[in-house]
Amino acid sequence: MEGEGEKSGAVPLLQSSSSEGTGTASAAQTLGNIIVSIVGTGILGLPFAFRVAGWFAGSLGVIIAGISTYYCMLLLVQCRDKLASEEESAQTKTYGDLGYKCMGKAGGFLTEFLILTSQCGGSVAYLVFIGQNLLSIFKTHNSLTFSSYIFLVIPIQIVLSWINSLSSLSPFSIFADICNVLAMALVVKEDVEKILGGEFSFGDRKAISSNIGGLPFAGGMAVFCFEGFGMTLALEASMRKRGSFSKLLAQAFTVITLVYLMFGFFGYMAYGDQTMDIVTLNLPHNWWSIAVKIGLCLGLVFTFPIMVHPIHEIVEGKLKKTPWFQKLPSNAYDHSSATRLGMIVIYISRAVLLVVLAILASCVPGFGVFASLVGSTVCALISFVLPASFHLKLLGSSLNFWQKALDFCILFCGLMFAAYGTYNSIVGV
Structure with a gap:
């Protein structure tokens, strides 16, 4: 690829190495895809x-997580562009590809393993959320447990997992988005009404917890909220004008961070020390709160x-490479298509995977901690x-002192945060 940074061997951080991409997505479409990829269930745990x-x-944790995630997403794009400028025939389409190119098989395996995990x-977390909310809806009926509600939805998930095309799932996705937006709007409405009703004292809401583990806990929740990091390269490559990706990403992160701040702040102001790990559990037990939870x-x-x-793609990719799977009789007219027996094996593997996820979810003590x-x-x-590691590996020799220092700072702080945050979440806050 051609770019301004090609002469010096470095690609400017806030510019793509090519202003025109091979993708077809407009700026508006990409903005929507960024928001859908990042925003998830974690937002409902922010008040806690x-x-x-x-x-x-908590606000500081969200802001730091947002800025750091945005910067590191740009680092990924810069690394991919650097590889593309050196190897015209190279295809670095995914995060796993980048890990392989930077650190060999070990790097590719580590990257794919972390993405899978x-x-x-x-x-x-999705299953835990569903289980806890269904349990709160039918709390007057004690015959079913938290785990029971999780396993009740697994048959539905198994059937849906047998749909092979993501495009076929788009109607379900649109319906899900409508349900989520309406439900979250009603949650904010309840928060604001509770605050305006004078049912709280601002002085009772602490600005900084005396618990030293509070900030790392909030930071971990904030990082979880900015999910979808593995979609960075695909989102950037999908754009018709890739040069505007960094600006578009900044706009998306600004909006998302502000929404996270308001949702967390208002939720905590409304319920104080009674704030549950999923804020919907604080809603009164009436018809509209039940509608919110069901939605x-x-x-x-x-x-x-x-x-x-x-997850299915990664598992099935490994499954198809096993000797016993390859020995299954192939279609005589189309060797690229799976046989009926092969498809049955794949469908069974999907069902088993979902059951395993349900078992793990039933063992989780709480949504917030998890x-x-x-x-x-x-x-x-x-x-x-x-x-940060990939950036230092690929462009370390062309970076100035401050760029290297920032990369090493992110690398060190990321490792320390991972170590302490893990300890803090396990021992409790």
Whole structure:
């Protein structure tokens, strides 16, 4: 590729190496894809994170996580452009490809493993959320447990997982988005009414918690909220005018960060020390709050197949390479198509995977602690440690002192955050 930084061997951080891409997505379409890729269930745990850390410390954690994630997403694009400028025939389409090019097989395996673990963590969080909300809806009926509600939705997920095309899932995705937006709007409405009703004292809401583990906990939750990091390269490559990606990404992150700040702040102000790890559990038990919870659960039920789709792709890719699978009789007219027996094996593997995720979800003690743990571990490594490592590996010789210092700072802080955040989430806050 041609670019201004090609002569010096460095690609300017805030510019793409090519202003025109091969993608077809407009700026508006890409902006929508960025928001859909990043915003997830973690937002409903932010009020609890603000309760644990304090409203000022929680806000600080969200802002730091947002700025750092944005910067590291640009590092990934810069690394990909650097490789493309050196190897015209190279195809670096995914995060895993970049890991392989930077650090060989070990780097590619580590990157794919972390992405797989992150997707599994997000999928488990979805199931935990669904289980806890269904349990609160039918709390007057004690015959079913939290785990029972999780396993009740698994048959639906197994059937949906047998839909092979993501485009076929788009109607479910649109329905899920509508449910999520309406439900979150009603949550904010309840928060504002509670605050305006004078049912709280601002002085009772702590700005900074005396608990030293509060800020790392909120940071882990915030990092979990900025999910979708693995989609960075695909989003940038999909643009018709790739040169505007950094500006568009900055706009998206500004809006998303402000929404996160307001949602966390108002949720904590409304409920104070009674804020639950999922803010919908604080809603009064009336018809409209039940409608909100059902709407969110329906939204997640139909979003879940998209969440686990990358996991199925990775698992099935490994499965198809096994000797016993390759010995299955192939189609005599089309060797690229799977046989009926092969498809049955794939469908069974999807069902088994979903059952395993359900078992893991039933063992999770709470949504907030689990989300913070995932954010502090795999999400921190994917979002901060790997991008800084790749950037130093590929462009270290062309970076000035301050650029190197910033990369090393992100790398070190990411490792320390992952270590302490993991410890903090496990021992409790």
